[in-house]
Amino acid sequence: MKKVVLLVFLAFVCFVPSTFGAVPAKNFVIVDATSNESFVPIRFLNGYNGISMTWTSTDQRIDIVKEQVHLTLFVGKTAATLNDESVQLSTAPFNDNGITYVPLKFVSEAMDMQLIWDKDSASVKINQGEVSASLPFINQGKNTNNSKPIVSEKKTFKVGKKSFNVQMVTISLLHPKIDLDVVLASDTIGKVEDLSSLAKRNNAAVAINGTFFDAYTTGEFKSPYGYIISGNELLHYGDRRTVFTYDKNNLVQLIPGDEFQDRFKQGTIEGGLQAGPRLITNGKVSLDVEKEGFKDPKILTGAGARSALGITRDHKLILITTSGATIPQLAEIMKQAGAYQAMNLDGGASSGLYYNGKYITAPGRKISNAIIIRNQ
Template sequence: MFAASATALQAGPKQFAYLDEDTGRTFVPLRLMGEYAGAAVDWQPEAERIVLRKEGKEIVLHLGRSEAGIGSEAMPLDAPPFALDGVTYVPLRFVGTALGLSVEWQKEINAVRIAQQDGDVRLPVVPLGSIRTDKSPIVHESRTFQVGGKSFKAQIITISLMDPRVELDVVPAGGKIGRTEALSSIAERHGAMVAINGAFFDAYTESDIKMPYGWIMNDGEVLNRGTGEVRATFIYDKNNLAEVADGGDMPGLIREGNIDGAIQAGPRLVRDGKVDLDVEGERFRDPKILTSSGARSALGITRDHKLMLVTVPAATIPQLAEIMRQAGAWQAMNLDGGASSGLYYNGKYVTTPGRLLSNVLIVKLER
């Protein structure tokens, strides 16, 4: 995850890196070079000229021009800077090397890690031209999957996480951990376009207080602490860079300070595009998880930074894992299920839960 020194980057609009698939080059916002790399940035709009200064070194680039200067030396560029939607992007490899940064590609989450001596930052990587604000970033569909000779009809809502209009939140019922509330009520109260049930909770206690199990975070704040669970956990940062983390890593990841939201549930279903189940290793003992078929909820993350929220009326955990793989998840995990399984979209239920819920993952869409 991120080191503490990268915290300042997480304020404001999402930041990501663009991949030009024609050249294979990656571009990052010019702003990043000032905020993170510690360079003085001089943008001269009339000349479309960029000057970066750091530790006595001066780097000069021009928009659309295939050459750059480092000090008095002119150097060719096969990936010239460009401007898009009011943001100036510069070639990461060239500028990063010139400023003494280490650049690492992180395949498992389709991100680039940029490091210097006092910390690092990760940015999601998206293909140039893939973010289309003229289209809705949220799509609902019903799909039928064949697993082991059986048919399963799933409800799937797919969210483009890099779209600037998309915001994720993890919210407790009634605004406080331990309360319960209808899924639709939670969604409507928060102005959500999409909502799905989240972490397991003590649904069968006679007490009015029904506590969730495991880590729950929102806006960087820990709302509910894990108690040593190693179960899979969905985490994301301010850029909506999302992943399924191993639950045992959560204390260290939280100390690093840049998780914006988290829901711990499990088990993990898919890792790197392949079914990856270790139900007993995640310390599940309930037959409802180990062997039974039941209503299921799950989330998946695609390689191109889309979030899939899925419900299936009756499936075992291995069947659900195969469904998520076939649906295109690169990473995936199970959420609470049974009577808790519920999915809300655009003002109505797609899957109606059979009980009040403790906590939910919501998606808000800025107009």
């Protein structure tokens, strides 16, 4: 009897589309650069603001329903229906790496969704009533599953007459195996821990030191400076400096500190931390340390060990460490590295970068917090 039940179960699984199987949790919109058509994964729509969806495997039929609106589409076919009325789509739904995509324009118009495209963050905000979500978008053909999720390399960048040896790790954020997190030393505010210990304890493939902290206090409690968010929970408050954030789809953004509280109240920020100053805005070097609240007169002239992060337009996270650089020089390095947005992290003796089980830049002290990347 047990064998019969098992065979029936296995047969059922074989006919369930991979969209409902062990698929990556991240959602993103695919854009066809030639036709300018965009496509959204059906798994994102399922459950979004009361939308329900059913899939019929025999004819690859997709039914999307909300209240009085009923859409029926078929993978590979441009024939569809809207409330039983025949509709001809300009492009057909398709499968890609086990995920089914449907035309976003057709669905959004039928479901009364508002689309707001943000080219600077390469994302689209989908609003329906009081509910909204932002999804990263990529050009069709950029197969995130087939790319290498993490690349580590040593590079040399020249700024003016000076050359800088840089340790650089690049992470493909939309790769299904990549998971971002912000972690605390000993899982507690005010503690410190070796970066390698923190990384190994959290099963990190990559780890870089995070925000500033009171490293020179004689007491055991060494308070971090600025916002720290992990697991959708605000662990520490901050000020006006730049905040690095990410959501459940690994859409990463740099937010001014004075805008952070309003953004956090929207409930989409999964994690992040505050450091600064900001180095790159929309592909251009941008340094406004006074606006961010930095008061040290040597902030722009002092040279030392540096850590920084950058975001590319195709959703890659660049983590770098270097030595002997001023903040303006660091900004030029990040621009040459391909960052479209970038910010400084804690530096000096805190500067450290861990990859694949070992240091590629060893910090000179224990640290308070870190950004980590897991390769699941």
